[in-house]
Amino acid sequence: MSAVTDTDAHATPRDRLTRARALHWLLAVALLLACLASLQIGASDVRITGLLASLARGEALSQMERVVLLDIRLPRLAMGMLVGAALAVSGAAMQGLFRNPLADPGIVGVGAGAGLGAILAIVLGALLPTWLTGITGNQLVPFAAFLGGWGSTILLYRVSTSGGRTSVATMLLAGIALGALAGALSGILVYIADDQQLRDLTFWGLGSLAGASWAKVLAAGPMILAAIAAALMLGRGLNGLALGEATAAHIGIDVQRMKSIAILAVAAATGAAVAVSGGIGFVGIVVPHLLRLASGPDHRTLLLNSALLGATLLILADVIARTVIAPAELPIGIVTAVLGAPVFLWILLKRRGLVLS
Amino acid sequence: MTLHAENIRVSYGRREVLAGVSLIAQAGEVTAIVGPNGSGKSTLLGAITASLPYKGRVHLNGQDIATLRPWELAAQRAVLPQASHLAFPFTVIEVVRLGLQSGAAGDRSDVPLRALARVGLAHYSDRSFQELSGGEAQRVMLARVLAQVWAPIEDGTPRWLLLDEPVSSLDIAHQLQVMQIARDFTQAGGGVIAVMHDLNLTALFADKVAILAGGECLASGAPCEVLTDVILSRAYGCALRVSAPPPAGIPYILPHAASA
């Protein structure tokens, strides 16, 4: 079991808990500011300050303003918040469940399955019967990704659960096997894909909020919110799990129930997030890490702070993605990687002098 | 009120580790389980704490533990494991707080600090747990366990401490301190079952002793009845003499002769 020591356990626990609670408010304010920035900044000249001024004067919004604000920026903002919070909370929950600070939400198989679903839809979508594509419309890829994510999570769960007990060690190994299998199947599909499909695949893998629409927000939103709410209740349980599964049971935690809720919540949240926005990396790993450094590993506050910080960071990453090479747009996965990788390295280097047990 | 383990059988695969062991522990008494390595002591404790699958029945304060949910069990008994793992960098006081049943109220309670004071580590409360030595970590875990069942009697029902080798990493002074904590707990009405390696400490502090060997209980009763030449030699497979003075010239230090 790998664990990494923390540099400032010297602050009194009262301070750590207080600091963590203060962070709730700080991050909420940061989120609010990020939302405002997201509505204010964009490739076009539409500015929310200008809008409010016109509204105050009693003028109606122009069509351009209406489209940019209501059909582009606002749904992107909503989706960015949902996806960012989903990925960060899932990361924190999985790190707690697997007792490993390097775990990421994909560990329950969601990523491999969702990716495979997306590839299937992109490459073989034309072969599907019309009644099926009629239902999904042009949202075949998100549907397939979502089903793929769930399918692989259920498969992993069944493989690692016997006699009513889920073995996280088995889940880890089975996840590796499943990932390899998904990779092989993907390879076959990549081979038969044509040029355009390959480009679509690549872009899907890099992740983007460009396809944000109210339909997607309404489809993914409730599920993500419900899953996050469920995950937030796991705080005490995940704390106890840090002592080991046996001891966690001894202090009164229903370990199996907690595992099931955690896995289901992560599958739902991450599955929905990946389905609507493709493969966005680093948020699930880096956000919980940063928060542990700032205010300790108590999951009761870590999960909520992860949601807030994840949402804020993804919104800001999206602002960068859609303005840095305007009028073109950078896939958001590139922004999170470019920002996230150095931060991750910094975290690792910072701890290098300390004990790794 | 008792903890009654009936005919416990445990197998790892085909190998039978416990072949039908029974044990009755009374509240208000320290019951020690001793025996050689591999005799099944920790396994027996594992069955009693419902940590591993077993055949037979265990009744705690009159209720079959198999019918109780984890939190119902946790309200009546606390378990000190042999080794302490901690996957994340919690501080000492945060670890002790993990023992508390109620979440939010636990943060404001002073029980964790008092438990730490009982084991002599109140000044360590803000240290990172992962920086502690083996012995200190074990004492912090004991504090956690004490915090979980702080009142030895709750609603007229005795609560239990189930300890797996509680003094194995401690120096002699702390060994005495910890065993005294166990004794105090039982004198206030609680029950203690401890798996012990050290026969001298067992003799000093236990009210009842059960000795296991080869997955079976060889004998159980008062220390002077169980800790005899014959039984001990048979259990440990080497000639042991009880209460025999050692050869002259070699110093011997017995906990019996220690004083605070």
Add this chain to the structure above:
Amino acid sequence: MTRWRCRLAFFAMIGALLGSDPAQAQQERDILSIGGTVTEIVVALGQQNRLKARDTTSRYPPDVTRLPDVGYMRALSPEGVLSVGPSLIISAEGAGPPEALDVIRGADVDFVEVPDARDGAGILRKIEVVGDALGVPERADALEAEVGAALAEAIKTADRPEAGKKRVLFILSTQGGRINASGTGTEADAIIRMAGGINAVTEFEGYRQMTDEAIGLAAPDVVLMMNRGGDHGIADDDLLAMPAVRLTPAAQTRSIVRMDGLLLLGFGPRTAEAVALLSRAIYGDGP
């Protein structure tokens, strides 16, 4: 009185010249052109003054690269496109993502899709669609006639008896030592045939990785590749040294042809030129 009339006539003439093309009366830049060939057609129809922005693949004529670039056409940014402020988008097939197009259409921007082409008729259709969208049908007709004639001429010149035709292998990329070549049903296949050649590979459709042996069996007389800017492409010597290629007739005669990708595969106004160039490159200057 006469001088006054002269001046009037002079100014009337100037005015008539300036106002002669009704479509150019309003010289507002309002078009976003997506697709290299679509942009070429817009320029060939004399409407380059109306171009406000283009996509990444639009690189000819070189002037258009000075216009803002909205990025890769299958990954458009809805706000980016709208910020450019076009009133009309003329796009090659396959722009996306679909949600972005929905939003753009919702902002009352006209969107005209130009179907892909792999033959002369298709090219003419492209010109017609673009011309209609731009409101210059007469110019489009003129351009179609010009292009159609030039293309027919080039194909006729390039044609030769079956026995005299050379086998051409189009290689898309050699990344990682693996050869990705064109089978049937692609623009590469079409242009090879127009230029009087035979596609050395007919066993599959589209672009595929081929095994070394399959390339040996294909026995191309000529290898055709796109000219990649800078040094992205593989050097001739390196290509000929690859085991798959080394034993082909093309390697023995060092027959490697490189042409600009947009010119070769774009299927637009310059395709006649492409056919002629390719044919000359394959067969030399003689018949």
